[in-house]
Amino acid sequence: MQLYDAIARRRDVRAEFDGGPVPDEVLMRVLGAAHAAPSVGHSQPWDFVLVESAETRAAFQRHVAAERDVFAGQLAGERAATFARIKVEGILESSLGVVVTYDASHGGPAVLGRHAIADAGLYSTCLAIQNLWLAATAEGLGVGWVSFYREEFLRELLGIPDGVRPVAWLCLGTVERLQATPDLERFGWRRKRPLGEAVHRERYRYGSATSVD
Numbered sequence: 001m002q003l004y005d006a007i008a009r010r011r012d013v014r015a016e017f018d019g020g021p022v023p024d025e026v027l028m029r030v031l032g033a034a035h036a037a038p039s040v041g042h043s044q045p046w047d048f049v050l051v052e053s054a055e056t057r058a059a060f061q062r063h064v065a066a067e068r069d070v071f072a073g074q075l076a077g078e079r080a081a082t083f084a085r086i087k088v089e090g091i092l093e094s095s096l097g098v099v100v101t102y103d104a105s106h107g108g109p110a111v112l113g114r115h116a117i118a119d120a121g122l123y124s125t126c127l128a129i130q131n132l133w134l135a136a137t138a139e140g141l142g143v144g145w146v147s148f149y150r151e152e153f154l155r156e157l158l159g160i161p162d163g164v165r166p167v168a169w170l171c172l173g174t175v176e177r178l179q180a181t182p183d184l185e186r187f188g189w190r191r192k193r194p195l196g197e198a199v200h201r202e203r204y205r206y207g208s209a210t211s212v213d
């Protein structure tokens with residue numbers, strides 16, 4: 001698959017996982033793509049915890065369901081009704097969970113390029129996630145990012161040391177298909193922002209739009 005195809009086809013997957021096996025060599029290719037991401041000071045501050053255990057996944061799924069309720073409780077009217085139709089995870093249906101963590105001590109003590117922007121380490125971890133996501137798409141797999149959790153809970157569940165931040169639980173696995181349109185658009189939660197609204201020429205201006213579409 002060409003890069004732009006993979007970018008266009010990539011979807012956040014929730015309902016389309018079919019729980020098939022992911023061969024180890026495919027998984028390692030996908031993780032290898034993640035590990036090839038750029039990182040501040042070449043620190044490669046990420047780690048990947050592969051979670052297959054049904055018990056661990058069930059415990060995480062229960063926690064996520066409770067956090068979903070917390071968010072739902074903050075909504076009213078049309079927002080509440082729309083959100084009620086949206087699935088926010090495929091933890092049990094996916095083939096496995098990949099928990100991506102950020103450890104600021106990797107590549108230290110003096111991380112070149114991070115002295116002024118501490119978040120540059122987190123940015124690097126997110127780039128690893130995006131590489132993983134695109135590589136999985138190119139392999140015909142689906143990925144769903146789950147962020148309905150408290151970091152302390154996931155740290156405790158997986159024995160992640162203090163000071164290491166869980167950044168994402170990624171549901172990874174074989175899929176029946178990838179949707180053409182993001183779920184949040186399909187279910188009426190939020191529409192895509194046109195590119196022209198995000199592009200500013202020369203200076204940042206609120207509400208400015210360019211001719212880019």
Ligand SMILES: Cc1cc2nc3c(=O)[nH]c(=O)nc-3n(C[C@H](O)[C@H](O)[C@H](O)COP(=O)(O)O)c2cc1C
Nearest residue numbers: 010011012014087088089145146147148182183184
């Ligand atoms: C940081 C981050 C956190 C996300 N958390 C969730 C989540 O908890 N549950 C979920 O269903 N999707 C989650 N998503 C997926 C977004 O909803 C999705 O990327 C967006 O709606 C656009 O859809 P697309 O990825 O299919 O293009 C997350 C995405 C990102 C980047």
